[in-house]
Amino acid sequence: MWHVWAHVTATHRGRFAPSPTGRLHLGNAWAAVLGWLWARSEGGEFLLRIEDLDTARSRLELTEGLLADLDWLGLTFDGPPVLQSRRLDLYRAAFERLRAAGKVYPCHCTRSEIARAVAAPHGPADEGPRYPGTCLGLSEAESAERSRTRLPAWRFRPRAGQTEVRDLLHGSFAQDVAQDVGDFVVLRNDGVPSYQLAVVVDDAAMGITHVLRGDDLLASTPRQMQLCEALGLPVPVYAHVPLLLGPDGKRLAKRAGTPSLAELRERRVAPERLVGLLAGWAGLGDRRPVSLEALVPRFALDRLPRAPVPVDPSAVHEVLFR
Numbered sequence: 104m105w106h107v108w109a110h111v112t113a114t115h116r117g118r119f120a121p122s123p124t125g126r127l128h129l130g131n132a133w134a135a136v137l138g139w140l141w142a143r144s145e146g147g148e149f150l151l152r153i154e155d156l157d158t159a160r161s162r163l164e165l166t167e168g169l170l171a172d173l174d175w176l177g178l179t180f181d182g183p184p185v186l187q188s189r190r191l192d193l194y195r196a197a198f199e200r201l202r203a204a205g206k207v208y209p210c211h212c213t214r215s216e217i218a219r220a221v222a223a224p225h226g227p228a229d230e231g232p233r234y235p236g237t238c239l240g241l242s243e244a245e246s247a248e249r250s251r252t253r254l255p256a257w258r259f260r261p262r263a264g265q266t267e268v269r270d271l272l273h274g275s276f277a278q279d280v281a282q283d284v285g286d287f288v289v290l291r292n293d294g295v296p297s298y299q300l301a302v303v304v305d306d307a308a309m310g311i312t313h314v315l316r317g318d319d320l321l322a323s324t325p326r327q328m329q330l331c332e333a334l335g336l337p338v339p340v341y342a343h344v345p346l347l348l349g350p351d352g353k354r355l356a357k358r359a360g361t362p363s364l365a366e367l368r369e370r371r372v373a374p375e376r377l378v379g380l381l382a383g384w385a386g387l388g389d390r391r392p393v394s395l396e397a398l399v400p401r402f403a404l405d406r407l408p409r410a411p412v413p414v415d416p417s418a419v420h421e422v423l424f425r
Contacts, residue, residue: 115147116312119178120302122154123165126363127172129377129414130317130347130355136381137344137407138315139178139395144402148181150309154302155188156295172364176374177395185309187301194296197304197334198289201259206333207289209246209255210238233285234258254293258286259300259330266325271342271404273318278325287326303327307336318343319354342404345411347384360416362423372423380422384412390422 155161261280375392382388
């Protein structure tokens with residue numbers, strides 16, 4: 104049975120939350136190692152959550168592979184891994200609280216219908232076109248009638264006005280969620296919670312106090328803060344680290360020609376080589392092999408870069424396989 108933490112027992116409790124939809128790559132290792140170092144440098148705890156709600160792409164062998172990768176890397180966790188697929192009752196309970204409070208409404212629109220709507224300006228990349236509010240004015244009877252042919256997703260109605268994130272790396276980031284994002288999905292029409300709802304519920308249930316993740320998720324944070332507010336949940340401290348970029352200028356992934364952690368493990372590369380490379384990119388070392396434990400006293404958020412980190416695959420191979 105997976106353990107669920109309901110109360111914070113450490114002043115700093117962080118987490119790494121990968122999705123088992125592919126092999127872990129250097130970008131995953133970057134976030135995992137920095138989050139681990141932050142927690143350990145403050146004498147805190149670090150937990151692992153497997154975000155496996157995407158049942159079409161999440162596979163058991165990939166979960167087993169990422170656990171082996173993290174063990175090879177030397178990361179330690181203060182408790183067993185938490186699997187989102189075993190926590191659907193928690194997400195449903197949170198959704199019912201939002202519905203009882205009148206914070207959500209059913210939406211019967213398809214993605215293509217939203218995209219075709221004349222009044223649908225483009226929203227955040229992770230949300231797609233900004234929802235024009237087509238179903239907002241439906242009566243209960245109209246919604247029930249439409250549910251006979253298409254079960255609804257459920258959208259959260261954000262409050263108007265700026266929501267400010269005080270990020271420890273980016274400083275102040277403010278967004279008017281209602282204006283810039285619009286009403287966003289918290290429960291899909293197949294009953295699966297959205298990322299935004301699941302991450303808020305999980306972080307609160309696990310007692311997460313500090314979240315370090317890639318800065319591509321910074322724009323999601325105001326939505327998550329509004330969900331915390333609506334559910335009466337604590338808001339973690341955030342630090343969004345810059346991304347590793349491949350030669351194409353896009354977020355580093357396996358396509359960039361850099362090895363996966365599984366490949367490094369299978370080729371018996373010493374994990375200290377990868378840790379040293381990551382430390383060099385983070386301003387914590389000179390790219391020479393080093394252990395995770397040796398980096399703990401060197402770690403400080405203010406030493407981390409603020410700009411994206413370009414990664415040269417040939418240089419990576421030289422460091423890791425020489």
